[in-house]
Each structure stands twice: as C-alpha cells, then as structure tokens.
Amino acid sequence: MREVRVLEIKQSVFADNDRQAGLLRQELKEKGVFLLNLMSSPGSGKTTTLLRTIEALRNTLKIGIMEADIDSDVDARTIQQSGVKVIQLHTGGMCHLDAEMTRQGLLGLETGDLDLAILENVGNLVCPAEFDTGASKNVMILSVPEGDDKPLKYPLMFSVCDVVLINKIDVLPYFDFDMEKCREYILMRNPDARIIPICAKTGEGIGEWADWLLGEVKNWQCEKNF
Amino acid sequence: MREVRVLEIKQSVFADNDRQAGLLRQELKEKGVFLLNLMSSPGSGKTTTLLRTIEALRNTLKIGIMEADIDSDVDARTIQQSGVKVIQLHTGGMCHLDAEMTRQGLLGLETGDLDLAILENVGNLVCPAEFDTGASKNVMILSVPEGDDKPLKYPLMFSVCDVVLINKIDVLPYFDFDMEKCREYILMRNPDARIIPICAKTGEGIGEWADWLLGEVKNWQCEKNF
Numbered sequence: 159m160r161e162v163r164v165l166e167i168k169q170s171v172f173a174d175n176d177r178q179a180g181l182l183r184q185e186l187k188e189k190g191v192f193l194l195n196l197m198s199s200p201g202s203g204k205t206t207t208l209l210r211t212i213e214a215l216r217n218t219l220k221i222g223i224m225e226a227d228i229d230s231d232v233d234a235r236t237i238q239q240s241g242v243k244v245i246q247l248h249t250g251g252m253c254h255l256d257a258e259m260t261r262q263g264l265l266g267l268e269t270g271d272l273d274l275a276i277l278e279n280v281g282n283l284v285c286p287a288e289f290d291t292g293a294s295k296n297v298m299i300l301s302v303p304e305g306d307d308k309p310l311k312y313p314l315m316f317s318v319c320d321v322v323l324i325n326k327i328d329v330l331p332y333f334d335f336d337m338e339k340c341r342e343y344i345l346m347r348n349p350d351a352r353i354i355p356i357c358a359k360t361g362e363g364i365g366e367w368a369d370w371l372l373g374e375v376k377n378w379q380c381e382k383n384f
Numbered sequence: 385m386r387e388v389r390v391l392e393i394k395q396s397v398f399a400d401n402d403r404q405a406g407l408l409r410q411e412l413k414e415k416g417v418f419l420l421n422l423m424s425s426p427g428s429g430k431t432t433t434l435l436r437t438i439e440a441l442r443n444t445l446k447i448g449i450m451e452a453d454i455d456s457d458v459d460a461r462t463i464q465q466s467g468v469k470v471i472q473l474h475t476g477g478m479c480h481l482d483a484e485m486t487r488q489g490l491l492g493l494e495t496g497d498l499d500l501a502i503l504e505n506v507g508n509l510v511c512p513a514e515f516d517t518g519a520s521k522n523v524m525i526l527s528v529p530e531g532d533d534k535p536l537k538y539p540l541m542f543s544v545c546d547v548v549l550i551n552k553i554d555v556l557p558y559f560d561f562d563m564e565k566c567r568e569y570i571l572m573r574n575p576d577a578r579i580i581p582i583c584a585k586t587g588e589g590i591g592e593w594a595d596w597l598l599g600e601v602k603n604w605q606c607e608k609n610f
Contacts, residue, residue, distance in 0.1 A: 229537060232536055232537065251514075253479065303555070307456070308426055311454060311458065313455050314477070
C-alpha cells in the first residue's frame, strides 16, 4: 500500500484563538473551501462515517480529509483506500486542535482544488469543543453504545455542534439506549441541533446526512460569490 | 430519592503535580486508604463496572466512590442506590483531575473509615492519562464497541494503567473486534498490563477483576503496617 503522508503538528503560539479562527474561516470562504470539524468520543465511528460520506458526495464535491490523532496512521490508511486526498496529523500528545494547528493541517493537505475539507478531530468529548478550529460547521457523532445520557455529562460539545449524528443504530436492540430521551437531552443543550440517526456500517441515514452537508457546502460557495 | 452530594472542584494552584501526587499517595498509605483511579472513554461502562465491583467487595472492604464529571449527577445517583458512600465532583469544565483536585474530592468524600476509595475520572482517553492523581493504581476500561485499535491511537493511557478491563464482551458478535489483536496492541504499549475481559452488564469476568483489586488493597494495607 502507498505510504500515507504524516504531518507532525506544532503547538500553537497564538493566545487569541478566536481571532485566528475567524481569520482562517474568512480565508477559506474566499477560496470557496468548506471546512467541517467532525468530533466524537474515541471509537464512535468517525472514520467509517467519513468513508460513507465520501462515497455519497465524491461525484459532486472535491473532498480532502485530515485525520488527527495523537499517534498512528490507522485512520489515514483507511481513508486512503477511498482514493480521496488525505493527510494524517499527529498532535504531539495534544487532546484537540485549535485554529493555528488546523491551518498547518490545511497547508499540508493542500486545499487549492477542494470544495470540502474535513477535519477528523482527536477522539475526545471535552477539549475539542473548547477550541474554534475555523471550521464552517461543527458536527459530532454520538454512538449508541456510549449511552443516551452523554448530553448531560458533556454539555459544551453538544452546544457547539450544528449536527449530532447518532451512529450504530443497528445495535440498538443490544443496548439500553432511549432515542427519545437522547433527543430531549440534546435539544436541552442545543435547541437548534439537527439530529440524524445513522448506521455508518450499513449506510442507513447517510442520505439525509449527505444531503445536509451538500446543501451547506453549496450555500457557503454561493455566499462567496455575493 | 435522597439528594446526592455535589462538590464543585476548584482548579489547582500547584504547578508541581507529581510532587503533590506523591504527597497524597503517602498520606493515603499512612491512613490505609487505597485509591483507585478508573479511566476510560465516555460511555465505556465505568459506572456499571463500579456497581459490580461494589457488589463483589462490599462485604470485605469499606468502599467510597467519587464520580467526576463536567456536569450532571447521573452517575452519583446510580452509585447511591448501592448504598455505599458517594460524592459527585464537578470539574468546572476541566477534562481531567490532578492530585490537588483529587485531594479536594477525598476531603469531600471523607475517607476516615474507608479501605478503598475509587475515583471515576472524567470520560476521556487523553488528558486524564497525563496527570498523576495520587492513586495507588490506575485502571482503564476499553469497551468492545470502541474498537481494537485504540491502544495505537491513545498510547499514553494504555502505558500508565496497571489493568485494562475490556468491557461489553457480550456484544462481541456484533462488532469487528479482534481480541487477540487488541491484546497485542495493549502489550506493545505496556508489556506489564494485566488484561481482563469483562461484561459489567452480566457480571462475566468480574470475579477475576475483584480478586485482583482485593489483593492490591490488602497488599497496600499490609505494607502500611511494616
């Protein structure tokens, strides 16, 4: 297999992350690149969801993926098999990415020809929620085995996300997961959240998710032209 | 239901966490209190495993539990039903506990009569691994739905833990989880790790885990007397 590109991200020197994030978002808008920040706990299915997303949108959008992890290049190798542009980012032990770290990743990825760049953030429900990466939209995955009470325990993550994908719905019969209760908890944290149950393994629900994402990318690119 | 006690933990003022952790460990040894630091991703089954652990050891040891979360008192309420001493710690948004924060928790719990105090750390595979809490032993849970590749991505967590409990083995048939590969990855990070597959829901494997824990508490208390 072809070797994946691995970039060792340097720690940021900027204290004013919100300003850096705003600048990055503006630059990306001028270039017509939509940046999606995908967050979740470890093992909730970010990479498998990305494979399905690529499958659904690759004929319509030019997509590039940044896989952020503390170590390993497992995820970038998986994504590479889909044929889209991918880079593995190593965070040097850091538990999240901020805007400057994301900028380093985007430079490594080379976004010139892309419509959609996706950052798969470090698996963590706490720290990534605290840092604006400069993304156009934040999306998170909550998987059924993690339990329906997570919005109660990790409020900020649910507050900052535009979409919550509830993944692994194929195993609902084997877990005590109350979908209605979970929706209620999510909306308590974030009344505007869009909630989409999916199964990345089987593809269930991916259509609705891909439609939402495509709509957002198109809006972003249209706004650029006005 | 009786209200649970909730303690708002203050951020630490000590820069030298390792020294604070060493001091706390020494004090606990003098008091004969064994402190276990239990870590994992969100939703891997820490609280259910604790309920089983309490069930197995409550007639032999005096147990107290500290439930650390960013928000909510869901876990402390669950533990309270078992009848053991419990306190909910709110970390004020912090993604981990250090030794000084743990000390605040222990003071709130009141450990005078305890043999075993357990800290259920914030659900997070990154940050808690970086801070010595003063615990006698570190233990982590990896649950089957999270996947067998987690030791590759979160190396430090697996390195600092004496025991890795592999939970939710009842759902092995529904997930692509290779137990042998997982063992190999864990031992690559930590050749001395003890690996115990369990199902906290059914109780499978809890005997081996409780035996290990009881042995460690007894050793700790014996050492105190010499």
